[in-house]
Amino acid sequence: MAPLTSRVDLATSPVRDLNAKLHTGSVEACQVLNPGGRHAIAVGLRHTVTVDIHGHVGYYCAGMNDGGSVTVHGSAGTGVAENMMSGTVRVRGDASQSAGATAHGGLLVVEGSASMRCGISMKGVNIVVGGDVGPMSAFMAQAGRMVVCGDAGEALGDSVYEARLYVRGSVASLGADCVEKDMRAEHRAEVAELLAAAGMQHDPAEFRRYGSARTLYHFAAANSAAY
Numbered sequence: 001m002a003p004l005t006s007r008v009d010l011a012t013s014p015v016r017d018l019n020a021k022l023h024t025g026s027v028e029a030c031q032v033l034n035p036g037g038r039h040a041i042a043v044g045l046r047h048t049v050t051v052d053i054h055g056h057v058g059y060y061c062a063g064m065n066d067g068g069s070v071t072v073h074g075s076a077g078t079g080v081a082e083n084m085m086s087g088t089v090r091v092r093g094d095a096s097q098s099a100g101a102t103a104h105g106g107l108l109v110v111e112g113s114a115s116m117r118c119g120i121s122m123k124g125v126n127i128v129v130g131g132d133v134g135p136m137s138a139f140m141a142q143a144g145r146m147v148v149c150g151d152a153g154e155a156l157g158d159s160v161y162e163a164r165l166y167v168r169g170s171v172a173s174l175g176a177d178c179v180e181k182d183m184r185a186e187h188r189a190e191v192a193e194l195l196a197a198a199g200m201q202h203d204p205a206e207f208r209r210y211g212s213a214r215t216l217y218h219f220a221a222a223n224s225a226a227y
Contacts, residue, residue: 128198165210
């Protein structure tokens with residue numbers, strides 16, 4: 001049986017109605033036309049629906065995704081895939097700031113570049129960026145893996161916890177408690193797996209690994225003010 005496919009034109013239908021339809025679980029695939037930079041498209045998905053958005057989207061597209069497969073055939077504004085739990089979100093163009101913020105799981109692929117704070121406070125998501133990431137990316141990243149096929153901006157991984165960061169290009173600077181680490185065979189295999197999932201072809205040996213020096217894990221009385 002062919003999947004039940006829906007077609008929604010946001011030039012004539014409000015985003016609220018689109019999201020309500022996607023939440024019912026009765027639609028297996030949806031083509032979204034004329035997004036026009038509208039915000040909160042395809043948020044809160046809880047089913048294995050496939051959504052193709054033909055154009056640019058605004059803030060928080062595919063936020064809180066839990067099982068959906070969303071492709072933006074264009075660029076995305078702030079907070080794409082924010083707080084994603086599972087599923088896949090792919091941006092064919094570029095992503096603005098805070099892509100994948102606080103996301104717990106799933107895979108976010110940005111085929112272009114991502115702006116500042118990509119992966120901020122990520123909690124288990126996998127993020128693959130085909131181009132560059134901006135300053136303060138992976139700030140307070142707690143868990144998960146980020147693969148950057150281009151360059152990283154200033155203060156990469158500031159206050160990072162246990163997330164693994166892989167960068168193929170240059171890093172402008174590392175944030176507090178973030179250091180370069182050995183790139184062992186297991187890490188090259190991890191990068192290869194993520195690149196394959198993202199559909200990108202690079203040599204894993206070209207990447208360097210960064211993570212926490214773990215010097216901020218414990219309270220130091222000497223750093224506190226005297227009362």
